[in-house]
Amino acid sequence: MLVQDMEQIFQDKIDREIKIEPKDWMPEAYRKTNLRQISQHAHSEVVGMLPEGNWISRAPSLKRKAILLAKIQDEGGHGLYLYSAAETLGFSRDEMINDLLSGKAKYSSIFNYPSLSWADMGAVGWLVDGAAILNQVMLCRTSYGPYARAMVRICKEESFHQRQGFDALLVLSRGSKEQKAMCQDAINRWWWPSLMMFGPKDSESTNSDQSMKWKIKRKTNDELRQQFVDMIAEQIKTLGMVLPDPALKWNEARKHYDFGAINWEEFWNVVKGNGPCNKQRLAARNKAHDEGDWVREAAKQYAEKKRNRAKEQAA
Ligand code: FAQ
Numbered sequence: 001m002l003v004q005d006m007e008q009i010f011q012d013k014i015d016r017e018i019k020i021e022p023k024d025w026m027p028e029a030y031r032k033t034n035l036r037q038i039s040q041h042a043h044s045e046v047v048g049m050l051p052e053g054n055w056i057s058r059a060p061s062l063k064r065k066a067i068l069l070a071k072i073q074d075e076g077g078h079g080l081y082l083y084s085a086a087e088t089l090g091f092s093r094d095e096m097i098n099d100l101l102s103g104k105a106k107y108s109s110i111f112n113y114p115s116l117s118w119a120d121m122g123a124v125g126w127l128v129d130g131a132a133i134l135n136q137v138m139l140c141r142t143s144y145g146p147y148a149r150a151m152v153r154i155c156k157e158e159s160f161h162q163r164q165g166f167d168a169l170l171v172l173s174r175g176s177k178e179q180k181a182m183c184q185d186a187i188n189r190w191w192w193p194s195l196m197m198f199g200p201k202d203s204e205s206t207n208s209d210q211s212m213k214w215k216i217k218r219k220t221n222d223e224l225r226q227q228f229v230d231m232i233a234e235q236i237k238t239l240g241m242v243l244p245d246p247a248l249k250w251n252e253a254r255k256h257y258d259f260g261a262i263n264w265e266e267f268w269n270v271v272k273g274n275g276p277c278n279k280q281r282l283a284a285r286n287k288a289h290d291e292g293d294w295v296r297e298a299a300k301q302y303a304e305k306k307r308n309r310a311k312e313q314a315a
Helices: 003-015 028-047 049-053 062-087 093-102 118-139 145-173 177-196 208-213 221-239 264-274 278-291 293-314
Strands: 249-251 256-258
Touching: 028 049, 028 062, 028 093, 028 208, 028 278, 049 062, 049 118, 049 278, 062 093, 062 118, 062 145, 093 278, 118 145, 118 177, 118 221, 145 177, 145 221, 177 221, 177 264, 221 256, 264 278, 278 293
Parallel strands: none
Antiparallel strands: 249 256
16 A cells, blocks of 8 residues: 555544554654654653652641652653553653653753742642643543543543642642742742743744644644633632733733743753753752662563573473
8 A cells, every 4th residue: 555545544543533553554753753742741740750859858747748749659650651652652661761861852841940949839739730731631632542541540640739739829828928928939930931831832833733633732832821821810819829920911802811921042941951950850860760770670680580480380
């Protein structure tokens, strides 16, 4: 069969909402873009554990510590499902992790910002997980089967994450003058980087057009960003705080909030590795990987021992 015919059959399947599975024929570019996006997503979950891990030992109560620990463990789990989904596209987890550790692979810009106070744990849960959910709800319907199925479970856990973040901020917003100030400061610092999580504006997004045609993405970066602004602009009223954007205003004609200009120079600077914590994050991941070497070695030896024993028994 001609490649054009195969491509036509493939696109028909996508148009009829039939999921693409690992053993199905797919264009090489479809495989590559899924591998790129899913592995970046996995790396984001794993690096995303670091800003919060910083606060486990300093959480203000046993209850908050237990919640934060559970959330961070969930993120590690999300990374693992996503690496498994990406592996179905013919690239091993070891290779993906090497690309992360060497600095070759991208991960979300947001995790290159520091978490300076306890209120940051609330802001990360509310804003960062909030942005992640909007994007990931769309991905539950993505065209690649293993990715879509991984996202269903991830989304359930992410909604708990967002609720816990909002709850932590709500307590601070009703607390002392200092707690209120800490809450506002965290919102001020995390707001703009959260908007950047959705990626460059549509006119600058190199992958969006093709990813929309292949239904890998179902909404564009700007559509999701607007949805996020509309959601947060309402939720913040409950906190009695403000978003750090004087241009934020309800637009009756558009039925959306207008918002100010994003600093794209800052975004690209972070993506290129020059954000406030890029070097620190990669150093922490590399250190953890090196320190885990003995575990990988022990697992390998154990597997070999089991294989040899099975061979002996079969003989
Ligand atoms: N950071 O053409 P587009 C989470 C890159 S998970 C860094 O628009 P695309 C959970 C992009 O890769 C958060 N790089 O790209 C959690 C591309 O470069 P490339 C992660 C970015 O793929 C919460 C170039 O710019 N979520 O938070 C970013 O169509 C709390 C051009 O961009 C996902 O990964 C960025 N923000 O759309 C964990 C969701 N944005 O690869 C712990 C899945 C863009 O061609 C604590 N991913 N770039 O060299 C996606 O939906 C998409 O990949 C987008 C970007 C929307 C992120």
